[in-house]
Amino acid sequence: xxxxxxxxxxxxxxxxxxxxxxxxxxxxxxxxxxxxxxxxxxxxxxxxxxxxxxxxxxxxxxxxxxxxxxxxxxxxxxxxxxxxxxxxxxxxxxxxxxxxxxxxxxxxxxxxxxxxxxxxxxxxxxxxxxxxxxxxxxxxxxxxxxxxxxxxxxxxxxxxxxxxxxxxxxxxxxxxxxxxxxxxxxxxxxxxxxxxxxxxxxxxxxxxxxxxxxxxxxxxxxxxxxxxxxxxxxxxxxxxxxxxxxxxxxxxxxxxxxxxxxxxxxxxxxxxxxxxxxxxxxxxxxxxxx
Amino acid sequence: xxxxxxxxxxxxxxxxxxxxxxxxxxxxxxxxxxxxxxxxxxxxxxxxxxxxxxxxxxxxxxxxxxxxxxxxxxxxxxxxxxxxxxxxxxxxxxxxxxxxxxxxxxxxxxxxxxxxxxxxxxxxxxxxxxxxxxxxxxxxxxxxxxxxxxxxxxxxxxxxxxxxxxxxxxxxxxxxxxxxxxxxxxxxxxxxxxxxxxxxxxxxxxxxxxxxxxxxxxxxxxxxxxxxxxxxxxxxxxxxxxxxxxxxxxxxxxxxxxxxxxxxxxxxxxxxxxxxxxxxxxxxxxxxxxxxxxxxxxxxxxxxxxxxxxxxxxxxxxxxxxxxxxxxxxxxxxxxxxxxxxxxxxxxxxxxxxxxxxxxxxxxxxxxxxxxxxxxxxxxxxxxxxxxxxxxxxxxxxxxxxxxxxxxxxxxxxxxxxxxxxxxxxxxxxxxxxxxxxxxxxxxxxxxxxxxxxxxxxxxxxxxxxxxxxxxxxxxxxxxxxxxxxxxxxxxxxxxxxxxxxxxxxxxxxxxxxxxxxxxxxxxxxxx
Numbered sequence: 055x056x057x058x059x060x061x062x063x064x065x066x067x068x069x070x071x072x073x074x075x076x077x078x079x080x081x082x083x084x085x086x087x088x089x090x091x092x093x094x095x096x097x098x099x100x101x102x103x104x105x106x107x108x109x110x111x112x113x114x115x116x117x118x119x120x121x122x123x124x125x126x127x128x129x130x131x132x133x134x135x136x137x138x139x140x141x142x143x144x145x146x147x148x149x150x151x152x153x154x155x156x157x158x159x160x161x162x163x164x165x166x167x168x169x170x171x172x173x174x175x176x177x178x179x180x181x182x183x184x185x186x187x188x189x190x191x192x193x194x195x196x197x198x199x200x201x202x203x204x205x206x207x208x209x210x211x212x213x214x215x216x217x218x219x220x221x222x223x224x225x226x227x228x229x230x231x232x233x234x235x236x237x238x239x240x241x242x243x244x245x246x247x248x249x250x251x252x253x254x255x256x257x258x259x260x261x262x263x264x265x266x267x268x269x270x271x272x273x274x275x276x277x278x279x280x281x282x283x284x285x286x287x288x289x290x291x292x293x294x295x296x297x298x299x300x301x302x303x304x305x306x307x308x309x310x311x312x313x314x315x316x317x318x319x320x321x322x323x324x325x326x327x328x329x330x331x332x333x334x335x336x337x338x339x340x341x342x343x344x
Numbered sequence: 345x346x347x348x349x350x351x352x353x354x355x356x357x358x359x360x361x362x363x364x365x366x367x368x369x370x371x372x373x374x375x376x377x378x379x380x381x382x383x384x385x386x387x388x389x390x391x392x393x394x395x396x397x398x399x400x401x402x403x404x405x406x407x408x409x410x411x412x413x414x415x416x417x418x419x420x421x422x423x424x425x426x427x428x429x430x431x432x433x434x435x436x437x438x439x440x441x442x443x444x445x446x447x448x449x450x451x452x453x454x455x456x457x458x459x460x461x462x463x464x465x466x467x468x469x470x471x472x473x474x475x476x477x478x479x480x481x482x483x484x485x486x487x488x489x490x491x492x493x494x495x496x497x498x499x500x501x502x503x504x505x506x507x508x509x510x511x512x513x514x515x516x517x518x519x520x521x522x523x524x525x526x527x528x529x530x531x532x533x534x535x536x537x538x539x540x541x542x543x544x545x546x547x548x549x550x551x552x553x554x555x556x557x558x559x560x561x562x563x564x565x566x567x568x569x570x571x572x573x574x575x576x577x578x579x580x581x582x583x584x585x586x587x588x589x590x591x592x593x594x595x596x597x598x599x600x601x602x603x604x605x606x607x608x609x610x611x612x613x614x615x616x617x618x619x620x621x622x623x624x625x626x627x628x629x630x631x632x633x634x635x636x637x638x639x640x641x642x643x644x645x646x647x648x649x650x651x652x653x654x655x656x657x658x659x660x661x662x663x664x665x666x667x668x669x670x671x672x673x674x675x676x677x678x679x680x681x682x683x684x685x686x687x688x689x690x691x692x693x694x695x696x697x698x699x700x701x702x703x704x705x706x707x708x709x710x711x712x713x714x715x716x717x718x719x720x721x722x723x724x725x726x727x728x729x730x731x732x733x734x735x736x737x738x739x740x741x742x743x744x745x746x747x748x749x750x751x752x753x754x755x756x757x758x759x760x761x762x763x764x765x766x767x768x769x770x771x772x773x774x775x776x777x778x779x780x781x782x783x784x785x786x787x788x789x790x791x792x793x794x795x796x797x798x799x800x801x802x803x804x805x806x807x808x809x810x811x812x813x814x815x816x817x818x819x820x821x822x823x824x825x826x827x828x829x830x831x832x833x834x835x836x837x838x839x840x841x842x843x844x845x846x847x848x849x850x851x852x853x854x855x856x857x858x859x860x861x862x863x864x865x866x867x868x869x870x871x872x
Binding site: 137 | 660869
């Protein structure tokens with residue numbers, strides 16, 4: 055299964071262009087989408103999910119144009135939007151049966167499938183009470199269950215770990231890794247650690263454009279030799295920030311350990327080079343192209 | 345004061361920047377134009393036993409002012425009674441609750457914003473009334489005061505109270521929209537009955553709409569000049585065929601200081617309502633409102649999650665564990681769930697009222713069941729149908745719905761069918777009685793009407809993205825049906841409408857609506 059996106063542009067009006075001439079090939083495995091707010095990640099995912107039409111460009115799923123024939127992908131699509139809701143008066147069973155009906159799934163195995171999915175997201179005990187009484191994390195888990203109802207071949211997760219606690223996030227990542235063997239998973243998250251632990255490939259977006267798309271290792275390589283750490287006095291931090299792109303800071307006794315990007319070949323005295331991470335590479339590339 | 349102004353401004357802009365408000369304004373222009381009907385019209389808006397005023401400044405200005413005051417008080421409540429609800433749904437209320445703004449100031453800002461919305465509509469009718477005078481006033485002189493004063497002393501104070509009542513209803517009755525409507529219209533009915541019975545008072549102090557003063561002045565004028573003994577004047581859209589009226593020249597009212605002062609009292613009454621409401625306002629803290637049953641459920645949930653000790657279990661969701669998929673592209677499961685959602689929407693107690701009306705339709709005289717009980721019973725479902733296609737967006741389910749398999753061919757028809765199923769189920773007593781008397785036209789008319797009202801709800805929901813316009817429209821339609829207005833008779837209850845021509849007209853309307861709503865939805869599902 056392969057999704058080929060060619061010269062995609064989405065223009066909302068004359069002033070606002072969400073995506074510009076965007077092209078990418080997505081194959082089986084996990085593609086992590088990274089980018090600052092307004093980069094066009096959600097727009098791209100909405101277009102792939104067929105709920106938004108591109109202004110220009112083609113999207114082919116195994117050679118079939120899904121802009122013209124959206125039902126081709128809808129049959130095999132699992133979609134977890136960023137700010138989805140639920141019908142508060144339905145319980146988990148009724149809600150999942152409803153989503154199953156929307157997706158065109160039925161038969162005798164449906165109830166068993168729903169039972170297993172509810173067990174999998176640990177909602178069995180609460181499955182018969184209205185979803186309106188669920189906590190944020192529980193709603194997020196019901197969202198994950200609905201995305202998996204139709205044995206999807208294309209899975210789109212937009213900020214899926216919002217509302218999940220750290221242990222749930224870890225389990226969710228494991229779930230994604232298990233599912234990635236025979237389907238396309240597109241995962242957008244602001245939490246870089248969500249992506250670096252599971253994404254086979256990473257696409258970094260900025261201002262509606264694709265900055266880079268490569269395996270994680272290759273992306274990290276682009277920042278190698280650019281990331282440094284240095285220990286500073288407390289009162290020197292503000293001045294340092296004016297000169298360098300600081301990634302993060304950590305208090306250590308009476309000093310501060312500062313991790314920064316050197317883009318100008320102007321390394322601060324007493325700095326030591328460190329191994330780049332995906333987060334470093336992401337910040338390096340977005341600042342370089344910003 | 346500045347921040348109060350900013351809250352009112354933001355609230356007002358939020359409400360008025362919508363297609364439904366634009367359509368409401370367009371309907372207002374039409375209604376305001378029809379307040380002063382041409383001589384050839386088959387209706388009148390102010391009738392005094394065969395007498396009608398000459399279209400001078402006073403008649404046009406006062407009739408427009410009084411009709412605006414009366415009609416907008418009647419349906420304006422529906423238009424504005426969701427200001428606090430919106431803050432709950434968008435969770436803006438939680439932010440407001442953490443600010444220093446007091447309950448009184450917050451509710452006052454909501455009331456003033458309601459009032460501004462109603463005043464905007466009033467402003468339009470005012471302008472249209474002058475335009476109508478210029479069109480229909482023949483050679484009568486234009487006197488601005490005859491237009492300004494009725495609006496100033498009738499509409500402006502009355503709408504202030506309506507705006508306050510909308511806030512009060514939201515504070516005390518929360519999300520129970522239908523209960524709010526019922527209580528408001530009961531109050532409205534009681535108020536009108538009081539005005540009609542007692543004539544308010546000689547001074548008109550207790551009449552928020554100013555109807556009694558005008559009635560008294562007109563009847564006195566006619567009785568004096570034409571030696572009649574007329575006791576009352578009828579307001580509203582009165583259909584009476586092409587009747588010939590005797591004309592009289594009425595020059596307006598003499599405003600008394602006590603009447604003008606009483607308008608300030610009505611405004612004070614509105615402020616008093618807001619103050620009392622502020623003492624009971626929940627300030628977006630709903631913990632107190634949680635029922636014992638809900639508390640039990642919540643505590644059970646907390647225990648179950650904790651006891652389980654684990655959360656997502658990837659091993660149980662793996663493909664090898666899940667049973668094989670079988671596909672079912674039929675729409676029956678969708679209809680079933682949509683019907684379930686319709687039934688569960690709103691308060692359970694309302695079903696008691698529905699059931700009582702449903703049974704009453706079997707035993708009441710057929711004419712009353714058909715012309716009065718059924719339209720009222722159908723109107724009581726207004727919030728169910730108005731949410732039929734808007735609930736996806738309200739509940740943010742539209743991502744799933746629009747990305748589902750063939751949403752236009754499966755999802756939308758399922759929603760429409762569920763709505764029609766409910767309408768027909770509620771109409772069954774009248775349908776069965778019509779069948780038993782072999783009244784085929786009535787049966788077809790009822791089915792046509794049931795379909796029409798659902799298609800209207802769906803079409804207006806899709807086109808405006810909200811439910812308000814349908815709710816107001818359905819209310820006015822029901823009012824017109826109960827008043828036997830011929831063109832509003834969507835259920836075909838009038839004997840003249842038991843004819844093929846009428847059935848074809850409604851059928852054509854249904855087909856047109858179907859085409860429009862499918863085209864609009866087709867666009868909508870691909871343009872999020």
